[in-house]
Amino acid sequence: MVGLPVTDLNAPIGPDEFSALMERLGPWPADSRLSPVAIAVSGGADSMALAVLALRWRQSIMALVVDHALRPESANEARLTAQRLSDVGIPVKILTLDAFPAGRMQERARGARFAAIEQAAVELGCTDLLVAHHLSDQEETVWMRYVGGSGPSGLAGMAPQSIRGRIRVVRPLLEVHPARLRATLLAAGVAWIEDPSNQNRRFERVRWRQDLTSGQRSAAHSMRAEAVRKRLGDDADLAEILAQHAQWHAEGWVSLERAGLNETVVASLIRLVGNQNYRPSRESVRRLLEQPEGALGGVLMRQAGRWGDGLIFIREERACEGAIAANSDAVWDGRWRYLGSEDGEIAGLREAASHLDARALGCPASVIRTLPGIWRDGCLMALPDLLDEGSGAPFVWAGNVPATGESVFDAEKDL
Numbered sequence: 001m002v003g004l005p006v007t008d009l010n011a012p013i014g015p016d017e018f019s020a021l022m023e024r025l026g027p028w029p030a031d032s033r034l035s036p037v038a039i040a041v042s043g044g045a046d047s048m049a050l051a052v053l054a055l056r057w058r059q060s061i062m063a064l065v066v067d068h069a070l071r072p073e074s075a076n077e078a079r080l081t082a083q084r085l086s087d088v089g090i091p092v093k094i095l096t097l098d099a100f101p102a103g104r105m106q107e108r109a110r111g112a113r114f115a116a117i118e119q120a121a122v123e124l125g126c127t128d129l130l131v132a133h134h135l136s137d138q139e140e141t142v143w144m145r146y147v148g149g150s151g152p153s154g155l156a157g158m159a160p161q162s163i164r165g166r167i168r169v170v171r172p173l174l175e176v177h178p179a180r181l182r183a184t185l186l187a188a189g190v191a192w193i194e195d196p197s198n199q200n201r202r203f204e205r206v207r208w209r210q211d212l213t214s215g216q217r218s219a220a221h222s223m224r225a226e227a228v229r230k231r232l233g234d235d236a237d238l239a240e241i242l243a244q245h246a247q248w249h250a251e252g253w254v255s256l257e258r259a260g261l262n263e264t265v266v267a268s269l270i271r272l273v274g275n276q277n278y279r280p281s282r283e284s285v286r287r288l289l290e291q292p293e294g295a296l297g298g299v300l301m302r303q304a305g306r307w308g309d310g311l312i313f314i315r316e317e318r319a320c321e322g323a324i325a326a327n328s329d330a331v332w333d334g335r336w337r338y339l340g341s342e343d344g345e346i347a348g349l350r351e352a353a354s355h356l357d358a359r360a361l362g363c364p365a366s367v368i369r370t371l372p373g374i375w376r377d378g379c380l381m382a383l384p385d386l387l388d389e390g391s392g393a394p395f396v397w398a399g400n401v402p403a404t405g406e407s408v409f410d411a412e413k414d415l
């Protein structure tokens with residue numbers, strides 16, 4: 001069992017202690033108005049404490065408070081939180097979400113919250129966002145994944161830092177007991193909001209939070225330490241194989257030499273090309289590899305033919321997103337960000353790609369069909385600049401899934 005350091009749970013966190021936690025997660029941008037560090041603040045004790053601590057660590061910070069606008073009192077709560085933050089000198093911006101469709105509410109709210117925070121952070125010049133997950137959250141996460149049958153990648157828990165979209169999400173408090181966060185706020189004389197849903201036993205996390213024994217919490221630490229070790233080893237092996245045998249192409253596809261073929265490699269490439277949150281299960285990859293070709297997770301696996309002695313992995317055309325408005329910064333199919341400002345829609349090239357000379361463009365014809373173009377009234381107005389340098393529409397890769405290195409930059413999705 002991995003023992004936890006014994007700390008006084010009623011001790012506020014001092015500035016030196018917090019700076020030491022932050023140092024480990026650096027480097028940080030210069031402490032200037034032009035590059036503040038963003039903090040996601042719900043108004044609850046944990047994130048309020050994080051904001052208070054961050055202000056003692058550096059001058060240039062920016063609290064982002066999301067009002068989900070799902071309950072009548074939420075606007076007042078966001079205002080109250082913003083007031084409490086500015087009373088202690090923390091700059092704050094409230095982000096009010098638009099209404100979103102009913103169904104899968106928690107998941108949608110989380111997705112919309114992150115999208116709003118990411119957008120605001122980028123506009124404010126922030127590259128890093130602090131969130132307040134703490135030691136107990138980590139224990140509960142690992143335990144829930146253990147109960148759910150997760151392997152090492154799940155049991156490794158939440159990562160201290162992960163890349164999401166255009167920002168780095170940092171969790172400096174993962175080793176801090178929540179009681180100390182409350183003690184920090186009490187000592188600073190800063191109030192917080194108690195969210196009643198944190199006591200609602202309808203939610204699995206709340207039940208575990210209330211019921212986990214200290215033995216189970218300490219077992220969660222041991223499992224996590226073991227899983228992180230295993231993951232680091234697996235990741236190093238994967239990185240070496242990919243470096244030697246796989247090639248990533250600018251159009252968003254991969255070729256893999258036969259010598260680099262194994263289940264883990266294929267799972268990570270499918271996730272990369274399909275921009276999926278998670279790798280497909282080992283079982284489904286095994287089934288796929290029993291066939292010469294096939295589709296999994298929105299990705300086609302084919303014999304490489306002209307492209308080498310192994311396999312190629314390309315986005316599956318029928319899995320691509322439909323048309324979306326061509327707003328600047330819009331992301332189509334989770335993979336391509338549009339940087340232009342034409343009127344119209346973004347949609348896949350599909351049939352319109354059939355007249356292009358794939359051989360001359362240096363990639364499989366079926367890849368070209370899955371690239372985005374600008375459309376107006378059903379007519380293709382512009383190819384992506386990738387295919388038409390000079391007069392094509394500007395698109396850049398927006399997939400946020402790393403092929404390796406997740407032990408450092410985890411694609412954690414539960415902000």
Ligand SMILES: Nc1ncnc2c1ncn2[C@@H]1O[C@H](COP(=O)(O)OP(=O)(O)OP(=O)(O)O)[C@@H](O)[C@H]1O
Pocket residue numbers: 039040041042043044045046047048064065066067068113130131132133198415
């Ligand atoms: N409405 C929100 N606005 C901004 N950030 C949020 C919001 N809700 C959650 N977050 C961020 O996401 C983290 C995790 O959210 P979660 O709902 O698990 O925690 P919480 O119980 O709201 O935590 P806290 O006590 O810090 O407010 C929070 O610590 C906070 O950094």
